[in-house]
Amino acid sequence: MENPERASYQQIMDYIGELRRSGLDANPPLCAIKQYYSYLVAEGIRGDHPARSIRLRDKRGKDIQLQDWFKAEELALLLDRKERYPILKNRNQIIISLLIWQGLTNGEVKNLEVGDIHLEAGTVHIKAQRKTGSRTLKLQPRQIFWLMNYIGEDRPRLLKVQTQKLIISKAGNPENGEGISYLIGCCQHLFPDRKLNAKTIRQSVIANLLKEGKDLRLVQAFAGHKYPSATEKYKQTHTEHLKQQVLKYHPLQKETKQK
Numbered sequence: 001m002e003n004p005e006r007a008s009y010q011q012i013m014d015y016i017g018e019l020r021r022s023g024l025d026a027n028p029p030l031c032a033i034k035q036y037y038s039y040l041v042a043e044g045i046r047g048d049h050p051a052r053s054i055r056l057r058d059k060r061g062k063d064i065q066l067q068d069w070f071k072a073e074e075l076a077l078l079l080d081r082k083e084r085y086p087i088l089k090n091r092n093q094i095i096i097s098l099l100i101w102q103g104l105t106n107g108e109v110k111n112l113e114v115g116d117i118h119l120e121a122g123t124v125h126i127k128a129q130r131k132t133g134s135r136t137l138k139l140q141p142r143q144i145f146w147l148m149n150y151i152g153e154d155r156p157r158l159l160k161v162q163t164q165k166l167i168i169s170k171a172g173n174p175e176n177g178e179g180i181s182y183l184i185g186c187c188q189h190l191f192p193d194r195k196l197n198a199k200t201i202r203q204s205v206i207a208n209l210l211k212e213g214k215d216l217r218l219v220q221a222f223a224g225h226k227y228p229s230a231t232e233k234y235k236q237t238h239t240e241h242l243k244q245q246v247l248k249y250h251p252l253q254k255e256t257k258q259k
Contacts, residue, residue, distance in 0.1 A: 005040060009050045016056070026056055035193055068195045070204040075100040078187050078201075087157060088170060090150040094143065095167065095180055098124070099198055102137050103205035103223060105129065106198040110175045112166040114155075117147055132224035207234045 007015075012033060019026045033051050040046040078096050083089040098104045098112075108126050116125045122144055128134040139147070151166075160172025167175035180198065188196050202223075209219045210231075220231040 004036070005045060007050060009054075012051050012054065016054075030054060030056060068200040068203070069207060070191070070194070070196075070201065072100075072205075072208050074191070075201060075204060077190055078184070081187065085170065087154050090146045090154050091158075091167065092183055093146045094150055095183060097140070097143050097146070099180075099184070099201045100205065101140055101143070102126075103202045105132065105202060106177050106180050108132065108224075109180055109198075110165075110167055110177045113164040114151060114166050115164060117151065117166065119144055119148060119151075126224065129224075131226075133226050135221060135224050137222065203234065206231070210235050 016026045016030060019029060030051070034049075034054075037046065037049045037051050041049050078100060079093060081092075083092060095109055098109050102124065104126065107129055111127065111129070112124070116127070118125070122139045122141075123136050124139055125136045126132075126134060155166075155168055158168040158170070158172055161174070163174045165174035167180075169175050169179050184197055184201070190196075194200070206219060206223050209222065210216070216228060216231055219234075220228055223231060225231045
C-alpha cells in the first residue's frame, strides 16, 4: 500500500482483498491497520479514520493474533513491578513467572496445590484440565527461591481457611482466578496497544518456543496440548508475512522494535 498515511477506505479494502486472494486471514492485519489510523488521529496527523467502520465476516483463523504477540523480553517486564503489599511479593512473582515461563493458563495456576510443587526436584506438576493434559515442568532457580519463601512464610500468614490450594488471595481464601486477571491487568500500561491477559501471554510463550526452532512434539508436551494440531496453529508462518506487510506502517510497533 503506497502512502499509507493518506490511504482511503477503498484502498484499505483493496489491500484486504489482496490478502484474501492470497489465502491469508485478513482479521489480524485489519486490527493493526485500525490501530495505526487511531494513532494518526490521536497525533493530529489525520482528521478521519478510514478503517473505523470496516467489519469483516471472515472466519477468524486460530493462529496467534499478530497484534497481541509478546516477545520473551517483553513478558519479562511483567516481573519488574512495584509491590504495594510486601507479603504478596513472592506470591505475585510466582503467579507471573508461571504464566510467562511455563505458559500456564489462569485455571491451571489457580488450581495448583502445594503438593504439586516439588522443590527438591525443581518441578511443578500441572493436573489435566478440560482443554489441556497433565504434565510436569521444570522450575527456574528464581521460582524455587520464591516458592520456598512463599510456602514457608507468606502462605501460612495469608491463610484463613483450610485448603491445599497453592495460591491464596489477600483475603486469605483460595485464589479463584480473578486476582490473577487483576494482577495481569495492572501491567496493561506497559503495552497500551495490545491485549494483555493470561491467554495472550500463553499464546506468546508457545509461539516464541516454536519460533526458536523447538521441536513441535516437545512444545506440545510443554503446553499440554492433546493433539499436535493444537500446537501447529501457533506457528509463525504467515505471521511473519503480516508483520512485513502491515506493521512496517505501524508507528507504535516500530518504536517498540527500535527500543
